[in-house]
Amino acid sequence: MEDFWKKLSEAKRRALLSDYDGTLAPFVEDRDEAFPYPGVIERLSAIRQSDTRVVIVTGRSAREILRFLPTDPPLEVWGCHGGERFLPSGELHTLPLTSAQRAALERASEIALALLPERRVEKKPLSVAFHLRGLSYDIGYQLKELLDTLCDCGLGLMPFDGGLELRILSCTKAMAIETIIAEEGDAAMAYLGDDLTDEDAFSAIKGKGLSALVRGEWRPTIADVWIIPPEELLSFLDRWIAASR
Ligand SMILES: [Mg+2]
Numbered sequence: 001m002e003d004f005w006k007k008l009s010e011a012k013r014r015a016l017l018s019d020y021d022g023t024l025a026p027f028v029e030d031r032d033e034a035f036p037y038p039g040v041i042e043r044l045s046a047i048r049q050s051d052t053r054v055v056i057v058t059g060r061s062a063r064e065i066l067r068f069l070p071t072d073p074p075l076e077v078w079g080c081h082g083g084e085r086f087l088p089s090g091e092l093h094t095l096p097l098t099s100a101q102r103a104a105l106e107r108a109s110e111i112a113l114a115l116l117p118e119r120r121v122e123k124k125p126l127s128v129a130f131h132l133r134g135l136s137y138d139i140g141y142q143l144k145e146l147l148d149t150l151c152d153c154g155l156g157l158m159p160f161d162g163g164l165e166l167r168i169l170s171c172t173k174a175m176a177i178e179t180i181i182a183e184e185g186d187a188a189m190a191y192l193g194d195d196l197t198d199e200d201a202f203s204a205i206k207g208k209g210l211s212a213l214v215r216g217e218w219r220p221t222i223a224d225v226w227i228i229p230p231e232e233l234l235s236f237l238d239r240w241i242a243a244s245r
Contacts, residue, residue, distance in 0.1 A: 001225060004190070004210045009243040013187035014052040015180060015209075016044075016240060019173075019201075020065055021058070022161065022194035023214045026229070031122070031131070035068055037230035043237035045071050050244035053184065057176045059160065059197060061125050062086035081197065082176035083126040083168060095171065097126060100153040108166045111146050115139060120163075127167035129160070140164065161195045173197060174204035181208055192227070192236075212236070 008014060018024055025036045048054050048071070055076045056065050062079030066086070069075055073088040083095040097105070108128050112121045116139070122129040132140045140163075147157050147166055156169040177191060181204070189209035191201050202211035202223045213223035214233055227233055 001210075004188075005239060005243045008188045008240065011188035013184055014050075014244060015055065015184050015187050015189040016047055016052050017055045017057055017177060017180060017189060017191040017201075017205075019058055019193035019195065019198050019214075020056055020060060020068065023192050023198075023229070024056075024233070025068065027162070030119075037233065039230075039234050040237070041069055041071065043234065043241065044069065044075070046241050047237065047244065048075075050241060052240070052244060053180075053187075055176075055180060057082065057173050057191075057193075057201060059124075059127075059129070059165065062092060078173075078176040080124055080126040081167060081171045081173055083171040085176075094125060095168065097168070098153065101155055101168065104150040104153055104155055105166060108147055108150050112143060115143055115146075126171065127165050129163055129165040131163045133162040158197070160197050173201035177201045177204035181205070192233075193223075198223075 021034055024040050025034045028034050044054055055078065057078045058065055059081050060079060062077040062084045065077045065079065066074050076088055077086040079086065085093045105128050109121055109123055112130050116130065120131045122131065130143060144157060144164065151157055154169055155166055157164050157166050190212060191205045191209060192212045192214050193201055194215045199222060205211050211223040212225045212227050213221045214227045214229050216228060218226055227236055
């Protein structure tokens with residue numbers, strides 16, 4: 001870590017990339033109430049003011065993140081695992097779905113709603129997520145069997161911490177990270193994430209920046225360091241602010 005802080009303090013350009021749920025915000029029963037840990041918004045704003053590009057990379061839609069992390073100007077957010085890109089200027093770019101993909105997502109929602117309550121089926125702009133936390137393994141297995149038939153036309157059923165998501169296979173957090181790395185060149189950068197879907201982002205930043213697993217319990221990961229939220233997360237952000245001065 002000391003090498004990273006030294007590099008950060010000497011860098012002309014800096015970029016802090018982070019996942020949202022489970023990383024900057026604790027998991028809560030109602031995902032509409034997943035507000036960030038106290039102190040996160042203020043620190044992200046201070047980090048931005050110290051000439052760091054701050055980017056949120058998430059499976060949620062960009063619009064939802066802007067509600068949880070209101071800043072002025074708004075943050076750059078790559079939503080829907082990289083399928084959406086929202087810029088601080090207010091521009092939103094969204095990857096177009098094919099009509100076959102749109103129909104498959106619609107069908108997947110119908111199938112899932114026969115098995116799960118509505119609050120567990122999350123329709124997003126480019127995917128459908130099935131929240132299975134606390135349910136029996138059988139339900140997940142049954143759902144997977146039913147949905148696997150919809151996995152042609154470029155869609156895939158991908159696991160995340162607490163469920164499954166039917167989404168565009170070519171959209172990954174790694175794609176978002178690679179684009180930012182290409183734009184930032186040799187900037188000092190870090191990526192923070194908690195979930196299985198963050199592993200490809202950790203892999204994309206390997207050798208070019210620091211990757212940090214932010215999680216209460218350790219799990220096997222390719223990330224460089226492990227941060228326990230919220231205390232160690234807030235300390236990390238404070239250290240970033242101090243190193244940027
Ligand atoms: Mg997460």
